[in-house]
Amino acid sequence: HIMRQIASALQKAGEAGIVHRDIKPENILINRKGIIKIADFGLAQLTLGGERLNLTQEGVTMGTPLYMSPEQVQGNKVDQHSDVYSFGVTCSHMFAGRPPFRGETAIAIAMKQVNSQPSPLGRRRPDLPPAICNLVHRMMAKKPEERYPDAGALLNEIRRISKSLQSDQGDVSLSAFESATGTI
Numbered sequence: 001h002i003m004r005q006i007a008s009a010l011q012k013a014g015e016a017g018i019v020h021r022d023i024k025p026e027n028i029l030i031n032r033k034g035i036i037k038i039a040d041f042g043l044a045q046l047t048l049g050g051e052r053l054n055l056t057q058e059g060v061t062m063g064t065p066l067y068m069s070p071e072q073v074q075g076n077k078v079d080q081h082s083d084v085y086s087f088g089v090t091c092s093h094m095f096a097g098r099p100p101f102r103g104e105t106a107i108a109i110a111m112k113q114v115n116s117q118p119s120p121l122g123r124r125r126p127d128l129p130p131a132i133c134n135l136v137h138r139m140m141a142k143k144p145e146e147r148y149p150d151a152g153a154l155l156n157e158i159r160r161i162s163k164s165l166q167s168d169q170g171d172v173s174l175s176a177f178e179s180a181t182g183t184i
Contacts, residue, residue: 001034002030002036002094003091003158004155004158004159004162005035005036006023006028006036006038006087006090007087007151007154007155007158008151008155009036009037009038010023010038010080010083010084010087010151010154011150011151011152011154011155013038013083013151014080014083014150014151014152015152018045019045019078019079019080019082019083020038020083020086021045021072021078021082021083021086022040022064022067022086023038023067023083023086023087023090024064024066024067024086024089024090025090025093025094026040026064027039027040028090045078065106065107065109065110065113066089066093066099066101066109067086067089067090067099068086068110068113069081069082069085069086069113069144070085070113070114070142071144072086073110073111073113073114074114079144080149080150080151081144081145081147081148081149081150082144083151084139084147084148084150084151084154085139085140085141085144085147087139087151087154088136088137088138088139088140088147089101089113089140091135091136091139092118092121092136092140095121095124095125095128095132095136096121096124096125097124100118100119100121100140101113101116101118114142117142118137118140120133120137121133121136121137129161129165131161131164131165132161135157135158135161139154
């Protein structure tokens with residue numbers, strides 16, 4: 001339910017030409033009714049009519065290293081793929097109880113975002129359905145083109161998995177992930 005609401009909010013932002021660039025637990029608010037809000041658009045990048053509006057200096061790395069996408073760490077162009085990555089790291093943290101990458105310094109953590117693969121989520125949480133673990137790992141793929149193309153595609157996959165798990169039809173797999181990578 002939480003993942004669906006966040007993906008939906010990111011989809012709406014993406015449709016409006018907004019890349020948040022700082023998705024992390026501290027920027028996800030939940031009210032007493034369980035309604036999710038994404039906060040702090042201070043680092044957001046806006047695109048109007050296909051043209052990017054730079055509200056922050058180009059080539060400057062901004063964000064929170066624990067949750068930054070590899071392309072963001074490297075100061076490269078970011079788009080919705082970057083928010084999907086940061087949301088994946090956030091989900092990993094949510095399910096595992098700790099961020100997937102740790103280090104002595106912000107730079108060490110940022111470099112792990114670029115160069116290291118996270119430990120399998122299923123190892124830390126064997127009780128999670130494999131489909132959820134695969135979803136999170138695809139969100140955290142190092143190459144943007146290996147992630148979900150946007151939050152709308154991610155939302156559709158979350159809905160599909162949720163429906164499958166609710167119907168309790170046995171093992172749920174991510175066929176798109178399997179065909180894209182050849183692995184689970």
